Amino acid sequence: MISVNEETKVPTIKNEETSTLLELIDVKKYFPIKAGLLQKQVGNVKAVDGLTLKIKKGETIGIVGESGCGKSTAGRTIIRLYEPTEGKIIFKGTDISHLSENNLRKTVRKDIQMIFQDPFATLNPRKTLRSIIKEPLNTHNLYSKKDRDEKVKELLDTVGLNSSFINRYPHEFSGGQRQRIGIARALALKPELIIADEAVSALDVSIQAQIINLMQDLQSEFGLTYIFISHDLSVVRHISDRVAVMYLGKMMELAPKTDLYTEPLHPYTQALLSAVPTPRSRNGVKRERIVLKGELPSPSNPPTGCVFHTRCPAATEICKQVIPQFKEVNKEHFVACHLYE
Template sequence: MKQETLLKVSGLKMHFDAGKGKTVKAVDGISFHIKEGETFGLVGESGCGKSTTGRVLLRLYEPTEGGVQYRGKHIHKLTEAESFRYNRKIQMIFQDPYASLNPRLTVRDILLEPMEIHGLYGGRKGRLEKVDELLESVGLNRAFANRYPHEFSGGQRQRIGIARALALEPEFIVADEPISALDVSVQAQVVNLLKKLQKEKGLTFLFIAHDLSMVKHISDRIGVMYLGHMVEITASSRLYQEPLHPYTQALLSAIPIPDPDIEDKRKRIILKGELPSPINPPSGCVFRTRCPAAMSICTAKKPVLKEAEEGHYVACHLYDGEVKKEDDEMEVTLQTR
């Protein structure tokens, strides 16, 4: 059965005024799509524009340029009635489980609030039954409904956050680094819970993270961002086996392998220099100032995201068919894991 495209992002730019005539190019022309029922992982260093992208999808920001279509409709051109339905169908799981829950409300009231706003489940009785159902669906006892957020651990709070996201029966969830603030042992539990809920409820996820080792286990496809640009998109398994972009290769080389023999022999790719400022990004390819395979064309021309192999897209001049060896001394060797 062919999966339908649920969400499509085209040439999205999100720029912010930094004052004194300067502009922060947080997201600078990215395009990707997410199919119904899949998990699309979005990874990259802090400050690359991942969370900003998620906030645009939630309509918290009006994009500077480009657009987002949800089931074929532009999300920033919806009528008031369509906007109300969209706000129900797309929800968010926040990064910080300690800051994302109102400390003055009980868990019951936290879960009831969105239901009451949207007038769901018939009335008070139906909503209270839904609260119990939600708590059990995320692995919490229904008796916890009377407690306040400060009475829970970080992992339990994140489960409450997940339950709140599910309260409106959404189709699409933006998970903004939902496990980065949790202990490693709890991270696996939350990821397994999300996979279980996805299977049961047919959910679609945008899973934002900077930990590639964890993204591998939950994502069907992965997009890699660098300084506001999308540099590579492919299936999760292929990205880890055959990373094409030098930046992706460097990220993957930093993941430790639990085999001392392999770990000792493999080569770690250390990127030189500092991450450029999104206020004044490099000309041409934004990664060229740190790239071990940079060429003269990288300074003059910005690479476009193209299909290098079937289903494998990369924005790099090494794969665009336009690179010619201009002198015998230039030898580009991709470093692989």
């Protein structure tokens, strides 16, 4: 059923499954490669090449994969920093794929927030916490001017920072504290979806755990939905309900966390997991390290058939020629691999 949202005049697809917050339908993001004096387009970097995924309200989806496989581009496309080249992004029943900046400001720019690896890079060093956290409130004209300071103190408190820090500068804080500042700023507009892109990757393991615990507390307090992006599978494990594995812009495997970590099906997932140092396993069996041969191929010229076949220890002839379908092989466990066809 299609209706029109009166405020934005954007067609709204009424979702029967009201629990779905975000749906990606074959989303692609290509960056044009230009060359020569006339800057003619000579090709595409296929950074994201067909993501299909439904995310339920309140759940945490982990997205993992080697550096360069398109995770950040996926995040930036979902939040509509990029316009998708193809496919649809449906957020709360509305197709936001090609919304104008003006319409994005009314909904998406409030409801979806992103936190990045290095909040210091995105925090203006000459601004105090007060103005950094207040900025989104000013932009969206939320609360009265005089209530905004109170709100900033409340947000600092929410993320476990002393509200007396309000007049200090970001450089006065440790990495973990700065990530808390980034989270406070992301929370200011009461978002529904937060995309954390390598948000804890630069932190020490003990600090990582603190930030992840904080994010979990905030999730239950505010009913947040998370997309948690990381190249580090051990980071994603703790926080995720389901995990998606990406390779060269495509989803290779998707499963509930426990299934993915105990019974990875895709040879790529198996290789990634074999590289994760595990605490001494209970039955004494150590997972054998699978070393992937070769480099990640260029996303401007991806391999034919299964994009992973050039590095896959199990590849056969069909893998070079036929693109494997993304299929559900166990309950809620999807994999794109000819081994399971």
